[in-house]
Amino acid sequence: MLTVAGLAMFTVPVFAATASAAEIGTKYNPDPLTVLQTWGIYGGTIAGGFLIAILLAAWSGRRSGPTRYRPGQAWEHDDVWVGKRPEEIEGAREEKAVPGAGGASGNW
Amino acid sequence: MATGEAFSPEQLERLDRALEQAEKHSGIPFTLRVGAVRGDIRLAAERTLSTLVGDPARDPAVLIVVSPGQRVVRISTTPAARKRISNTASSLASLAMTSSFSLGDLVGGLTSGIRQLAEAAGPAATTPAALRPAAPTAAPAGSPAPH
Numbered sequence: 046m047l048t049v050a051g052l053a054m055f056t057v058p059v060f061a062a063t064a065s066a067a068e069i070g071t072k073y074n075p076d077p078l079t080v081l082q083t084w085g086i087y088g089g090t091i092a093g094g095f096l097i098a099i100l101l102a103a104w105s106g107r108r109s110g111p112t113r114y115r116p117g118q119a120w121e122h123d124d125v126w127v128g129k130r131p132e133e134i135e136g137a138r139e140e141k142a143v144p145g146a147g148g149a150s151g152n153w
Numbered sequence: 154m155a156t157g158e159a160f161s162p163e164q165l166e167r168l169d170r171a172l173e174q175a176e177k178h179s180g181i182p183f184t185l186r187v188g189a190v191r192g193d194i195r196l197a198a199e200r201t202l203s204t205l206v207g208d209p210a211r212d213p214a215v216l217i218v219v220s221p222g223q224r225v226v227r228i229s230t231t232p233a234a235r236k237r238i239s240n241t242a243s244s245l246a247s248l249a250m251t252s253s254f255s256l257g258d259l260v261g262g263l264t265s266g267i268r269q270l271a272e273a274a275g276p277a278a279t280t281p282a283a284l285r286p287a288a289p290t291a292a293p294a295g296s297p298a299p300h
Contacts, residue, residue, distance in 0.1 A: 113158070116259055123188070124188030125186070125187040125188060127184070127185040129182065129205065138203070140201065141200065142203070143231060144232070148229040148240065149227075149243035150194065151226050151250065152224050153255040
């Protein structure tokens with residue numbers, strides 16, 4: 046979608062300028078395009094479209110906000126708690142071993 | 154520590170909803186901690202678990218500790234929760250989590266593991282173990298964690 050919009054932004058003025066040129070020949074005998082015009086329309090349009098798409102992608106990437114954790118990388122964030130944190134529970138409780146506790150461990 | 158949160162608000166909401174549904178289904182409070190752990194993760198998890206409930210010997214609770222940097226996960230259950238979530242069930246949930254973690258899906262692994270633990274516990278206050286008053290346990294200290 047952004048690429049199409051970028052291409053349109055670039056091509057519409059180029060085609061409009063070409064069409065509004067004073068001397069374009071007749072309907073049955075149009076003036077030939079110069080080499081520069083040909084490269085500008087057929088090459089410049091494509092290159093410009095790519096350039097605009099790249100710029101838009103880079104711009105939206107910079108606006109994507111703070112760095113999230115990416116799996117496989119080292120953990121460099123604060124601890125994340127979901128559910129009740131020990132600090133949120135009323136009354137200070139001492140950390141101690143829990144006899145008979147169960148569970149399992151795993152690694153990857 | 155890096156600036157910014159480790160998870161997006163959407164990811165946190167998914168985790169929050171998974172814990173909420175697990176707690177609603179089983180009646181057991183679930184807590185999740187993701188971050189670096191110093192020392193033995195099993196001991197650290199049990200010590201944290203003891204602070205989450207009034208009486209760790211009688212109250213059910215489940216704590217899931219994940220250390221992405223060390224690539225290790227620990228599911229800790231209080232003795233009361235262990236009656237409903239066996240160590241085998243915890244192992245299976247842990248395996249489900251680590252399978253997703255190894256594919257890079259941290260949040261997906263956690264939500265599926267939490268769901269498995271809640272299903273293993275069964276519905277709240279309908280299992281015989283849940284209806285019985287918790288008796289003082291005579292089990293030896295520590296847990297025979299399969300891993």
